[in-house]
Amino acid sequence: MTASPIARGSGATAWAPETVTADPYNAQTPSAALAEPVTPVGAFFVRDHFGIPRTSPRRWRLRLGGAVAAPFDISYVDLCAMPGRELDVVLECAGNGRSLMRPRPEGLPWGESAVGCAHFAGVPFRSLASQARIEPAAVEIVFAGADSGTVHGRRAAFERSLPLAVALHPDTLLVTHMNGEPLAPEHGAPVRLVVPGRYAVADVKWLVEVRAVTEPFAGVFQAEEYVYVASRGTPDGPVTTVRIKSLITAPEPGSALRRSDETVVCGRAWSGGGVPIRRVEVRAEDQRDDGHQGEHLTGEGDAAWHDAVLESPSGPYAWTGWSYAWTPQRPGRYRLLARATDAHGDTQPSRAPWNAHGYGCNPVAAVEVAIV
Numbered sequence: 001m002t003a004s005p006i007a008r009g010s011g012a013t014a015w016a017p018e019t020v021t022a023d024p025y026n027a028q029t030p031s032a033a034l035a036e037p038v039t040p041v042g043a044f045f046v047r048d049h050f051g052i053p054r055t056s057p058r059r060w061r062l063r064l065g066g067a068v069a070a071p072f073d074i075s076y077v078d079l080c081a082m083p084g085r086e087l088d089v090v091l092e093c094a095g096n097g098r099s100l101m102r103p104r105p106e107g108l109p110w111g112e113s114a115v116g117c118a119h120f121a122g123v124p125f126r127s128l129a130s131q132a133r134i135e136p137a138a139v140e141i142v143f144a145g146a147d148s149g150t151v152h153g154r155r156a157a158f159e160r161s162l163p164l165a166v167a168l169h170p171d172t173l174l175v176t177h178m179n180g181e182p183l184a185p186e187h188g189a190p191v192r193l194v195v196p197g198r199y200a201v202a203d204v205k206w207l208v209e210v211r212a213v214t215e216p217f218a219g220v221f222q223a224e225e226y227v228y229v230a231s232r233g234t235p236d237g238p239v240t241t242v243r244i245k246s247l248i249t250a251p252e253p254g255s256a257l258r259r260s261d262e263t264v265v266c267g268r269a270w271s272g273g274g275v276p277i278r279r280v281e282v283r284a285e286d287q288r289d290d291g292h293q294g295e296h297l298t299g300e301g302d303a304a305w306h307d308a309v310l311e312s313p314s315g316p317y318a319w320t321g322w323s324y325a326w327t328p329q330r331p332g333r334y335r336l337l338a339r340a341t342d343a344h345g346d347t348q349p350s351r352a353p354w355n356a357h358g359y360g361c362n363p364v365a366a367v368e369v370a371i372v
């Protein structure tokens with residue numbers, strides 16, 4: 001993985017995501033970029049199953065059909081002319097953190113930063129749906145990308161469905177702009193779906209077709225991939241709402257900190273479904289207690305959990321910055337832990353909740369540091 005950011009001669013910072021696979025291109029957000037409240041486009045993680053299809057806003061048309069009374073298609077210019085909506089949204093790949101799981105599930109070996117928060121602008125899908133007049137028999141809406149390839153020996157396009165109520169939610173957007181710029185090719189240009197609060201597999205890129213269906217959709221990315229299988233703690237089923245999670249952005253792993261100096265431990269926390277973060281707690285675990293780590297995660301004993309100070313997020317689907325001022329008293333090796341809790345009382349588990357495909361990995365965040 002490459003070091004980043006790359007400093008340019010001008011003094012400006014050019015970010016580069018850290019490549020996980022070159023073809024198709026998959027890359028994660030460099031950890032330094034996670035310190036930014038809005039992740040720069042050039043640093044934002046990329047998840048592609050088949051590679052980046054060639055698209056042009058001039059030739060692009062979106063077809064709306066299936067179980068609708070008035071099928072139609074729309075150009076990019078006409079879509080951009082419709083009343084829009086802007087939202088800051090955390091996008092997280094369902095496989096983010098998979099490489100922490102033991103035994104290691106199959107799938108892309110994501111570290112902990114297949115995640116980012118961006119400012120998205122687009123048109124609520126419901127505005128187009130009302131024009132197309134969805135028939136009462138419709139149960140789901142299928143969103144199709146321009147990309148396709150072979151999955152499990154069969155040709156498949158990247159297609160995903162949403163229950164009607166989710167598709168028609170005013171915050172479900174056909175996005176044209178990310179951080180104030182037209183969408184970049186790798187992020188789905190010219191138009192992608194963004195479904196705030198759901199794992200980003202819902203956010204179909206290079207969108208070209210939308211159809212209302214009268215039976216639940218069973219495409220490979222709906223019914224075979226992106227499904228919790230043999231999960232511990234939750235019943236098997238599709239990957240939907242993002243699970244409560246936090247990240248530590250400082251100090252960096254392996255930092256040497258000085259005894260009696262104040263260190264600001266900080267990071268970000270987010271949950272799914274627009275549920276606000278209510279609490280982030282931080283704990284400094286002395287590694288001399290090594291043998292008892294599991295039990296110590298309960299917060300008993302000398303190393304208690306301390307409440308971090310929360311920033312206000314830039315919107316209901318943005319992440320929440322947090323910080324905790326820590327003054328270590330004794331030299332040694334420590335594990336700093338962060339645990340977020342949302343307004344529904346959901347909190348991060350002490351261990352990664354294992355499942356066969358490695359989705360929804362959200363254990364307590366941990367960073368090891370040395371006090372000298």
Ligand SMILES: Nc1nc2c(c(=O)[nH]1)N[C@H]1C(S)=C(S)[C@@H](COP(=O)(O)O)O[C@H]1N2
Nearest residue numbers: 045046047048049093145158200203204205
């Ligand atoms: N058309 C299409 N859309 C797609 C994908 C894809 O491979 N093809 N990958 C999905 C997955 S699994 C994720 S995590 C997000 C990643 O969005 P990003 O690359 O903009 O970060 O796009 C989703 N949308």
Ligand SMILES: [Mo]
Nearest residue numbers: 047093094201
């Ligand atoms: Mo993903």
